[in-house]
Amino acid sequence: MKFISSNQAPAPGGHYSQAVEAGGLVFVSGMLPAGNNQPPLTFQAQVHSVLDHCSAVLAEAGCGLQDVVQSTVYLAGVEHWPAFNQLYAERFGSHRPARAVVPVPALHHGFLVEIQLVAERPSQS
Amino acid sequence: MKFISSNQAPAPGGHYSQAVEAGGLVFVSGMLPAGNNQPPLTFQAQVHSVLDHCSAVLAEAGCGLQDVVQSTVYLAGVEHWPAFNQLYAERFGSHRPARAVVPVPALHHGFLVEIQLVAERPSQS
Amino acid sequence: MKFISSNQAPAPGGHYSQAVEAGGLVFVSGMLPAGNNQPPLTFQAQVHSVLDHCSAVLAEAGCGLQDVVQSTVYLAGVEHWPAFNQLYAERFGSHRPARAVVPVPALHHGFLVEIQLVAERPSQS
Numbered sequence: 250m251k252f253i254s255s256n257q258a259p260a261p262g263g264h265y266s267q268a269v270e271a272g273g274l275v276f277v278s279g280m281l282p283a284g285n286n287q288p289p290l291t292f293q294a295q296v297h298s299v300l301d302h303c304s305a306v307l308a309e310a311g312c313g314l315q316d317v318v319q320s321t322v323y324l325a326g327v328e329h330w331p332a333f334n335q336l337y338a339e340r341f342g343s344h345r346p347a348r349a350v351v352p353v354p355a356l357h358h359g360f361l362v363e364i365q366l367v368a369e370r371p372s373q374s
Numbered sequence: 375m376k377f378i379s380s381n382q383a384p385a386p387g388g389h390y391s392q393a394v395e396a397g398g399l400v401f402v403s404g405m406l407p408a409g410n411n412q413p414p415l416t417f418q419a420q421v422h423s424v425l426d427h428c429s430a431v432l433a434e435a436g437c438g439l440q441d442v443v444q445s446t447v448y449l450a451g452v453e454h455w456p457a458f459n460q461l462y463a464e465r466f467g468s469h470r471p472a473r474a475v476v477p478v479p480a481l482h483h484g485f486l487v488e489i490q491l492v493a494e495r496p497s498q499s
Numbered sequence: 500m501k502f503i504s505s506n507q508a509p510a511p512g513g514h515y516s517q518a519v520e521a522g523g524l525v526f527v528s529g530m531l532p533a534g535n536n537q538p539p540l541t542f543q544a545q546v547h548s549v550l551d552h553c554s555a556v557l558a559e560a561g562c563g564l565q566d567v568v569q570s571t572v573y574l575a576g577v578e579h580w581p582a583f584n585q586l587y588a589e590r591f592g593s594h595r596p597a598r599a600v601v602p603v604p605a606l607h608h609g610f611l612v613e614i615q616l617v618a619e620r621p622s623q624s
Contacts, residue, residue, distance in 0.1 A: 250568060250619055252595065263580075264588035265598035269568045271619040272523050273397050276569040279599025318375060318394045319401040321490070323601055327482055330388075338389035345377065348390035349404025349490040351448055352479050354602050357577055365571070365599040369375055369396040398522050443500060443519045444526040446615070452607055455513075463514035470502065473515035474529025474615040476573055477604050494500055494521040 257305035259283055267306045270370060275310045277303060277366040279323070286358040292329055296336040299364050312368050317346040319367040327352040329361060382430035384408055392431045395495060400435045402428060402491040404448065411483040417454055421461040424489050437493050442471040444492040452477040454486060507555035509533055517556045520620060525560045527553060527616040529573065536608040542579055546586040549614050562618050567596040569617040577602040579611060 253268035258280070261267060268277040282290055282298035290298065300314070307313050324333060330350060346366075356363055378393035383405070386392060393402040407415055407423035415423065425439070432438050449458060455475060471491075481488055503518035508530070511517060518527040532540055532548035540548065550564070557563050574583060580600060596616075606613055 250566075261595070263584040263598070263600075264591060264595055265570070266595045267597075269597045271568040276597040276617070278597040279571075279601070316375075318396040319492075320390075321404075321599070323599075327480060330482060334388040341389060345386070345389055345391045347392075347394045347401040347403040348388070349446070349448075349488065350388075350482070351404070351476070351488070351601070352481060354479060354604060355577060356602060357580060357600070363599065363601075367401070367569075441500075443521040444617075445515075452605060455607060459513040466514060470511070470514055470516045472517075472519045472526040472528040473513070474571075474573075474613065475513075475607070476529070476601070476613075477606060479604060492526070 253306055253310045255305040255309040258302035268310055270310055273370050275307065275312060275368040275370055277306050279363045279365040281357060281360050281363050286360055289359065292332055292361055293336060295360060295362050296333060299362055300340045303364055303366055307368055310370065312371055314341055315344045316368040316371060317366050318369050320346045320348040321365045322348065322350045323353045323356065323363040324350055325353055325356050325361045333362065378431060378435045380430040380434040383427035393435055395435055398495050400432065400437060400493040400495055402431050404488045404490040406482060406485050406488050411485055414484065417457055417486055418461060420485060420487050421458060424487055425465045428489055428491055432493055435495065437495055439466055440469045441493040441496060442491050443494050445471045445473040446490045447473060447475045448478045448488040449475055450478055450481050450486045458487065503556060503560045505555040505559040508552035518560055520560055523620050525557065525562060525618040525620055527556050529613045529615040531607060531610050531613050536610055539609065542582055542611055543586060545610060545612050546583060549612055550590045553614055553616055557618055560620065562621055564591055565594045566618040566621060567616050568619050570596045570598040571615040572598060572600045573603045573613040574600055575603055575606050575611045583612065
């Protein structure tokens with residue numbers, strides 16, 4: 250088991266690692282946008298911030314968004330689905346991991362989006 | 375990594391694959407019932423539709439409900455738990471994967487149930 | 500695939516196994532506190548009860564909290580985050596798995612916390 254820490258994503262505010270690698274898979278913690286959301290970030294800025302954090306943590310684990318196999322997206326308000334999907338598609342490009350979008354009540358600090366990932370560590374050759 | 379696509383389940387309405395196989399595991403996206411829910415499907419019809427989609431996607435990956443190891447069930451309204459559990463038990467038969475039932479606010483299109491799965495790909499011999 | 504059953508955790512109230520082992524990973528079902536919550540347990544008692552169940556199920560699978568790689572925590576009310584984090588940290592000690600805290604509406608029986616885990620089975624030597 251290997252613990253992943255990137256200084257390009259917010260330091261954990263609680264008892265967790267940004268990601269853990271085990272058995273060839275990288276489990277990324279639920280990532281939130283940066284800051285305390287005061288003043289509130291736009292939805293678009295929140296999505297980009299979350300995906301920036303995901304990318305940074307994955308990079309530290311030796312992989313990237315193109316290695317993601319499962320993505321679980323917690324959205325505060327299912328009405329954000331279309332905007333979310335478009336921004337997410339732009340960032341993932343041609344790569345389409347399995348995904349579940351899960352509506353939730355308000356997230357921590359009033360954020361609107363949180364993403365939890367499982368990626369496959371590319372084999373070392 | 376292998377991307378799974380079944381024409382027996384709705385084509386992805388967003389940026390995801392129906393399932394992705396990696397490292398011997400099959401990650402199935404959050405499946406919803408078919409259609410736009412107009413007029414609204416009964417809860418029973420929704421559960422059967424979701425499990426039909428799950429089965430179809432798993433079949434395309436070379437496995438079935440009997441290979442599921444983890445099931446995460448998002449229910450809009452925890453009061454549906456008993457009805458859900460009964461229908462789910464009928465479909466899974468003697469196979470009892472690990473499961474979490476997660477209450478959520480309204481799902482996309484007002485659906486009442488979404489299921490996300492991880493299955494183990496049977497070894498090829 | 501191996502099904503895990505511990506008599507130190509509540510018998511499944513629905514169609515699931517307490518945990519399933521596959522491919523070196525142990526998938527633990529969403530664990531709730533014990534009892535029917537009448538009278539309601541304190542939040543602290545609920546967290547300890549859930550983690551007791553998690554520990555018992557993991558032990559039956561030959562591992563423990565120190566082998567957890569991914570933890571998904573469903574909290575009814577994000578205002579419980581600070582209290583949850585402190586109790587969780589006390590129980591996990593120096594081990595910090597990847598974690599997502601997911602706010603949800605009311606859980607079954609009015610419980611306030613549910614935890615779903617993935618652990619890595621220590622290799623047998």
